[in-house]
Amino acid sequence: MKKFLALFFIAFSISTFAQRPLSDSAQISVLTLGPYQGELYSAFGHSAIRVYDPASETDLAFNYGVFDFNQPNFYLNFTRGHLLYKLGVYPYDLFRDHYISHNRYVHEQVLNLTQAQKQQVFDYLFWNAQPENVNYLYDYFYNNCATKVRDVFVEVFGDSIRFDGSYAQAGYTVRDLTHSYLHQQPWGELGIEICLGQPMDKTLTPYEYMFLPDYIESGFNHATLNGSPIVKETIPVYESTPEKPSFSILHPWIVFGIFLLIVIALTIRDWRRKQLTKWFDVILFSVMGWLGLLLFVLWIATDHRAAANNWNLLWAFPLHAVAGPMILRKRFSGLVKKYFLVTAIILLATLVLWAFLPQQLNVFLIPVVITLAIRAFAIHKLL
Numbered sequence: 001m002k003k004f005l006a007l008f009f010i011a012f013s014i015s016t017f018a019q020r021p022l023s024d025s026a027q028i029s030v031l032t033l034g035p036y037q038g039e040l041y042s043a044f045g046h047s048a049i050r051v052y053d054p055a056s057e058t059d060l061a062f063n064y065g066v067f068d069f070n071q072p073n074f075y076l077n078f079t080r081g082h083l084l085y086k087l088g089v090y091p092y093d094l095f096r097d098h099y100i101s102h103n104r105y106v107h108e109q110v111l112n113l114t115q116a117q118k119q120q121v122f123d124y125l126f127w128n129a130q131p132e133n134v135n136y137l138y139d140y141f142y143n144n145c146a147t148k149v150r151d152v153f154v155e156v157f158g159d160s161i162r163f164d165g166s167y168a169q170a171g172y173t174v175r176d177l178t179h180s181y182l183h184q185q186p187w188g189e190l191g192i193e194i195c196l197g198q199p200m201d202k203t204l205t206p207y208e209y210m211f212l213p214d215y216i217e218s219g220f221n222h223a224t225l226n227g228s229p230i231v232k233e234t235i236p237v238y239e240s241t242p243e244k245p246s247f248s249i250l251h252p253w254i255v256f257g258i259f260l261l262i263v264i265a266l267t268i269r270d271w272r273r274k275q276l277t278k279w280f281d282v283i284l285f286s287v288m289g290w291l292g293l294l295l296f297v298l299w300i301a302t303d304h305r306a307a308a309n310n311w312n313l314l315w316a317f318p319l320h321a322v323a324g325p326m327i328l329r330k331r332f333s334g335l336v337k338k339y340f341l342v343t344a345i346i347l348l349a350t351l352v353l354w355a356f357l358p359q360q361l362n363v364f365l366i367p368v369v370i371t372l373a374i375r376a377f378a379i380h381k382l383l
Contacts (some may be wrong), residue, residue: 021119023055027110028121030149030231031061031096032217034105034240035181040188044181045213046099047146050092050108051122061095062125063088065145067138085138085145089129096237105240109220112232117225120156128152140196140306141174141211150210150219157225164222165206168215174306175200175360177212184245186252186364193362194291195298197310201360256367263371267378276382281375282324288372289321311359314350315369317343333383340379347373 033046049062066088099106113121127133138144153161175193178200182189193200209215223230270276296318298307323339326332347369354361 020056020058022051022053022058022115022122024115025055026051026053026058026115026118026122028113028118029111030109030216030220032105032107032109032213033099036102036104037184037243037246038102040185042102042104043185043188044178045104045146047149047213047216048095049121049125049149049152051125052092059092061090061092062129063090063095063145064136064148083138084135086134086136087125087128087148089125100238103240103243104238106237107217108235108237109217109231110233110235111220111230112225112228113230117157121152124152124156142208142305144211146213146216147211149216153230160226161230162224163207163210163219164224165209165219167218167222168206168209170206171203172209173201173203173360174211177204177209181212190252190362190364194312194316194365195295195310196304196306197295197299197308197312198359199306199308201358252364253367256364256371260367260371263374267374270378270382274382276327276379278327281327281379284372284375285320285324285327288316289318289324292316292318293321309359311357312361312365315347315365315372317346327379327383337380337383340376340383344373344376344380347376 027050029050029052031048031050033048035045036042046063046065048064050060051062052059064085064087066086067083096106136143136148150163178192179189182192206215206219210219220231221234266277266280292313295307295310295313295316298304299310319339320343323336323343326336329336350357350361351366351369351373354366
């Protein structure tokens, strides 16, 4: 990571390099870098553009996946959905070697461009790398480091470039595609699917699949420029070595399953004693309520489009944050008992209708919803 941060600073000194015309031997390439399971953000892979001109010893990687923690109000902007990413320009060999060092494959698609077309792309990238043009408003699925690579060529060539999506199986949703990359990141997948709502279940076109780097590579393989294939040659610069999937005892199924068993045992004890373990319910429902409040704020008060219409609010309901502490107040017991009866009914309905909801909820949450339903019913009966 330190090496990559060093490259970050190199990038922005290089972004001021003097523009020069490309020679006849220059090449423009699309780079696809394989996924890395060590970090959630790298699990989907990466895309970039290479400009190589041996005559002028130019060899640069243009990377739209750079963000700066030091930008003003970084965390506030991230929360509000106003996160700015930027175009970084790196020496290609350092950029390539960083990905190889993490055992991430590197594929290079050399493009079939005329001299004039190469210069057009290079001029656009040079313009885009200038400080006044370098930033863009990031979106998880529609304006990210992969789609920006595609969009460079759409901006430069307009309707002359065509992406034929007939090669791809139709009908995938955002959730389907992201899920296929997160088998080794169950907690990351869970976090994404809790925070993001019904827009994740939108059915995409093959063109929209290109928010993922693998589909950038496939998309260019099936693209034409003025009727001719745009990819001249694909070079497997580095192929990653297969790694065994890691196993952790802290998998969500195991953690939530054990938690459910503990709650069942606790509820049986409460039932026998005819007395609630109130402190547990206060903490449980308060945490769920504050989580629900966060989800509601992401939905209505930010520009995270994918966080809208979040059906996880069925179980993480914001009012739980108020109702939880009210368990301790005897004078509100009648109101609280009715509230948790309604809550138990909603939770049971959620479980019964799980497969039919407009939003596909993460299956790891089933033990959590069962837990909440058990305790809500216990509060109704024993308070």
